Amino acid sequence: MLTAGRLRLLIALIIITPFLVWWGLGGSTLPKNPVVREETRSTYDFFMRDNESRYWxxxxxxxxxxESQEMHHYPARNSSQLLEPIAHMPQQGGGTYKIRANDGWVLDDQSEIQLAGNVEVNHNPQSGPGSLLTTSTLNVFPPRNxxxxxxxxxxxxxxxxxxxxxxEVYFDERRxxxxxxxxxxYDAP
Structure with a gap:
């Protein structure tokens, strides 16, 4: 004999059972085919913080x-964005050029680096006075110095x-x- 409590339980099982069977046999909420995000020019595939790259x-x-505080690589652009990049370019006769900017882009093949925002080029020669170049943008072509x-x-x-x-700056010629x-x-000392 069915009591009122058992009758309610039986009715609840009859109502819930079809939903459980449907869900277990393929009614999943996950998509059948994976969704592939289309790569755009604003999609980056990796980033690095506090990075440094050396070239020989x-x-x-x-x-x-x-070196830069942060770098994002954009494969569709074949380039990386650099946040506050700083470059060191040693010279054959001694001394070095130190280049810094607020923002920069470097091509994957390292043929060009585009710098923008408070660009500074400090030349610290081994002997003699140094110099400072300031501008808002600068394109650097490392293979050609x-x-x-x-x-x-x-x-x-x-x-x-x-x-x-x-x-135009010719780093090798210091010109x-x-x-x-x-x-x-000219301000006389």
């Missing part, structure tokens, strides 16, 4: 090193201050070519 020349000497900008730039060295619109609107000032 064919003779085994340090050619340059780069060359850099250029079309933006306004200021070069300061040993009391001399020279401003120009656009310039800077000022392109246009050149103005200079």
């Amino acid at each position: 020349d064919e003779n085994g000497n340090l050619a340059r090193s780069w 060359y850099a250029e900008t079309d933006a306004p730039a200021t070069l300061t060295r040993n009391g001399e201050r020279t401003e120009s619109t656009g310039l 800077v070519e000022l392109l246009s609107n050149v103005r200079g000032r």
Whole structure:
């Protein structure tokens, strides 16, 4: 004989059993085919924090090193974004160039590095006075030891201050070519 409690339990089992069978036999809420996210130019595949990269020349000497607070690699762009990059480029005759910026992009093949925001190039020669170049953007081409900008730039060295619109830097030759609107000032010590 069925009591009222057992009758309620039997009715509840009859109502729930079809849902449990449906769920167990393939009524899963997971998709049948995995969803593949389309890669866009804004999709990065990895990132690194507090990273440093070193590059060596064919003779085994340090050619340059780069460090940044954060780096995101974008495979669709074949490049990486660098947050607050700093570069060190030692020179054959001694001394070094130290380059820093707020932001940068480096191509995967290392052929070009695009820097933007408070770009500074400090030249610290082994002997003689150093120099400081400041600009808003700078494209560096490491394989050629060359850099250029079309933006306004200021070069300061040993009391001399020279401003120009656009310039070219030849790191190996320790030479800077000022392109246009050149103005200079010398402050005697």
